[in-house]
Amino acid sequence: MMSTEPEFSPAPRIPTQQTPGTGTPEADPPADSRAAVAVAVDNPDAVELAPYTIPQVPAIGWDPASSPRRRWIARGLLGAVLAVQAALSLRLLAAAHPDEAAAMVAGRQQLAHLLHGTPVTTDLIDRIPGSPWLYPPLAGAATNAGGIWGTRLLSLGFGLLTTVLLYSLTRRLFNERVAICGIAAYAVLQSTVVGGFYGAPESLAVLLVALAAWLTVFTARRSPALALTAAPPTALACAVAHSAAFAVPALVLLALAAARPHLRPGPAALRALLLAAGTLLLLLPYGQLGKVARWSPSQGNAPGSAGSILLGTVQWGGLFTLLAVAGTVSYVRREQMNEHESPEDSDAATTRGQRVLLGAVLTSTALLIPAVHLWTGTSGALFRHLGYGMLLAAPLAGVGLTRLVGAHFRHPQLGILVWVALLALGMEQSALRYQNGPDSGRLLAVLRAHAVPRGHYLTEVDGLAEYYLGSVSKPEQWVSARAGTDYRDGAGTQHHGTDGSTAAIRDGWFTMVVLDSTAPEATDRALSAALTASGHYRLVAQFTSPTGDSGTYKVYLKH
Helix, strand or coil, X not given: CCCCCCCCCCCCCCCCCECCCCCCECCCCCCCCCCCEECCCCXXXXXXXXXXXXXXXCCCCCCCCCCHHHHHHHHHHHHHHHHHHHHHHHCCCCCCCHHHHHHHHHHHHHHHHHHHCCCCCCCHHHHCCCCCCXXXXXXXXXXXXXXXHHHHHHHHHHHHHHHHHHHHHHHHHCCHHHHHHHHHHHCCCHHHHHHCCCCCHHHHHHHXXXXXXXXXXXXXXXXXXXXXXXXXHHHHHHHHCHHHHHHHHHHHHHHHHHHCCCCCHHHHHHHXXXXXXXXXXXXXXXXXXXXXXXXCCCCCCCECCHHHHHHHHHHHHHHHHHHHHHXXXXXXXXXXXXXXXXXXXXXCCCCHHHHHHHHHHHHHHHHHHHHHHHHHCECCCHHHHHHHHHHHHHHHHHHHHHHHHCHHHCCHHHHHXXXXXXXXXXXXXXXXXXXXXXXXXXXHHHHHHHCCCCCCEEECCCCHHHHHCCCCCCHHHEEECCCCCCEECCCCCEXXXXXXXXXXXXXXXXXXXXXXXXXXXXXXXXXXXXXXXXXXXXXXXXXXXXXXXXXXXEEEEEC
């Protein structure tokens, strides 16, 4: 019996057309992105075949457009980042820093004056690096409600709101992925962790800078006149803390850079001019513009060598700044599809010049702040001032982190490695910030033991005694050596400032004198010389930081 085997017809073959004389296939004609391409096949038996088409291959394998699912996942990750940030800040338990204590004491008196007309008797108002009528009353209300915990929780609220605004503006500049990477890196920095649990005006000023940046980005596609909405928070930030002036040039140029892909050069430049003019006009009342223009990091802060300033900058923000600069360089070279919601949208496309402008604007403040501190020779408050630069550079740090990870999370281990390094540095440096200083608890014990009801006290450690020794002394009994005092000597000569303090020491007018080596060098040297020459005082206590490089407290008591 013969068996018959099935006959197989050859598979359909897709013919190709060749260009005469070349022997190479012709390029397929362009087709609409939504249209299917019909393909002709060999069919010698004229058998009726089902229609066969080849669909158009998409440019990418996933949909870059925003969706409810992506938004909810991003919000969940945002909540996780906020939880980590809050946990890192809440673990910092220590006595009040002199700057915090000064803000709380001045705030209580300012609030009482506003509500009840009580006269302000403390001279710590001059220690506030901004308007005494903005942040101090808020700190005073928080202190009345919960003591130092109330003030620090207020700063924590400011810090968490800053991170939320940073996420929103980064998402508008790029997308959710870059935004999450940016805030994940920003939330673990030393300046963020410490600033979020530190009762100082900078915590509110950084929040206002973030609000101004968000409004600038939010209105980028709209009328240039809407850039004026960012002027009030910009001016208010400068009034709350004069150090916010570091961020003003970047905010003004951001109004141009954020709008340039959507507006012509003229309207985009008009936005920047309107923001600058609006900010200047709002700072004119009460002489705030002059105060901001005269402000310098050296006012009331410790001096430092160039080496210490550079070392602090590298330790506290070096890796993050490097990540932001790397993100800027890679973003300038090539704008990738995974950094915008609609990469094929012509309105979202940017030129290389526009990317250079945006990257330079956002990263410049992180480099400007250390440069100014180097120029003024000041290391004090550098860790707080760096917060402005880290905030503005965070979107590009997010870009740098996404470029490390790659499209479709090709190299997640690289991103995790960098983030863990940032986390470890932030945890260690923030803990050292609260531990690396003289023991204020022992200092307060000595002051409490020697304080008398009618004594007169001169201190370079502003705020601590006024806040913690309220039961044994009054704020007006403590004179700030940094501000100096008015004193009339036995011959009837009137002395002012540091000269008044030294004259009072020579006459033995002060009951106790407290020196801090981080005070301005000229003041500390003049007071030390006066104490040695007067013969009225003896050294009763001295406290140095555990590492020996963050200041020394000395207590002198009148014989």
